[in-house]
Amino acid sequence: MKLFKKIASVFLIIIVLFLLGGYLYFQKKFTPPENYLKVSGIAEKIPIKWISSNDNSHSALLLPVKIKGISRTFYMQFDSGSPITVFYKKSLESIAEKFQNQPKIDNENLSISTAFTIENMNVISDTFKVLNYGEKINFDDLKAVNIIGTIGTDLLEKRITVLDFKNNQCSFIEKIQEDDFVDFEFKKRKILIPSTIENKKLKLLYDSGTSGYELITTKEIWQEYRNKNSVVKTEKGNSWGNTLIVYSASAKKKIQFQKTIIHLSEVTYIEGTSDLQKFLMKRSGMQGMIGNKLFLNHKLILDCKTEKFKLE
Template sequence: MFFQENQIIMLNLAENFDMKIFKKLMGSAAIFIALSLIGGYLYFDQKFTPPENNLNVAGIAENTTLGWDHTEENSHAAVLLPVKIKGIDNVFFMQLDSGSPTTMFYKKSLESIRTKFHDKIRINEKLNTMSAQFSLGNMTVTSDFKLLNYGNRVDFKNTVANNIIGTIGTDLFEKRIVILDFKNERCSFVENTDEKGFETFEFKKRKIMFPGTIASEKLKLLYDSGTSGYELLTNREEWQKYRRPDGSIKKEKGNSWGNVLTVNSATADQTVTIGNSKLQLSEVTYVEGTSKMQNLLMKTSGMQGMIGNKLFLNHTLIVDCKNKKFKVK
């Protein structure tokens, strides 16, 4: 009897001991998972957080010529703006890219400029930056610009060549209200404008998210002028839903900072409402070959697609990132 009672006591102690260990292990696992989630969130939050905006902007640019970079497949591949580097009379071009949070220069292009104007291009090899000032109309932009190991050699002999030397990002959008008159191919960067009839949009981490609607479905759409020649880029599932079943499909090669992508575009017949403006969606696109990081960015941001400049070709788009207001007219 005594032995049986001791055996029962020992079993109860063992069960209690095992339960305590189990609870501790579960508690540790929960803490580990929580810390992993927090760590993951902080990592990606930091990964997609742009650096501090160090642009020093003076003056404004009004009715600057808005040009286009052309490819064999796309006549509106990128918006190009004419700029001058301080101390150099030549006109170069920079791509206006609302998908880039940072204004930067292309190192390979600058190195070719430096062979001719060696005392005007000051590159910090250690920091991979360039201290410079460029002008657009009567507006000047000064900073230590980041350099991207990208670009082509500048052709000084060809006076009509689009010598693209860098990218203008949304850090400049924070400093000035941007007016893109696509119909008349004009662009302005101003400090004030009449904002009657303007609507709100989301502007986080220098990403422009317009509210949109397609067939009563509300969407969050990233305005990325880097995808200039496309109306709406989305995933394959949405692409299948929006395209015309009997419509044609066009395949082409795309370029994302030197990475080759496969771009699939299909005819569509939809109406896209951006704010209160109804725009005709005649084409929808999805891309193969994007990186895991790019796909993750789309998922974590909550966006359902990206819109380029082609959707606004017959309109004027005004974007005030400082006050998070916009208008399509």
């Protein structure tokens, strides 16, 4: 009997250590690094540029930027699903070929020390992460849209963000009168916005990387929300080089954010995400993702420092 108790105790300790180790692993893996951005100045009413793909006219939201020492305008994708601002290796390498005085990529740590500006706002870091991604810059075409990186929510920690989709403008400011603002969650630099659909309270991840979709949810909820016998649109998506299959169908639902009601005309689900991603989605408490398309006729103001937002 004593031997059995000892064995049971050993197994219990092993299970506890396993669970603790798993918890610490996930905490470390999915906790974003310290915010090393140094931001000065503000940017007001910056024109938004949209990328179109197939039948989707709002598949990505781009903002114009300039790199220190180069007068040419480049673009970075605004992605509220990314906790850090990153640059694309292939794009930077082609810039370095043309402009020899540019900072060199630290290939060992895949990082770069540089600065970029959006109007009068300057963003500096010694440790911008560099992804093995992107395309060579087309310097021959002055109208070419050359994308060199992604702006993440680390910048949103430094400035209040005003996304004026009505007028296709974006601002990063330091102060605003926060009348009628309400709470949202900013966990691990992820934006979780409270909403209501058919009297059901939901927490939805605002991921502008899924720009051209209104609501992305599970297959089960997709079946529930979509119009029956509606045509299903199928397309391929891209997540940092990984191919996903995206299914969208028409819907007639109302989604409410604080006092603002938006008509949901389309609902989407995605196949190809990993079991780990699905697990993390459930663990975070979110019931879906919303992109820019849902807010096209509205203004979204996000203050990530105070975790307050307003939708107009």
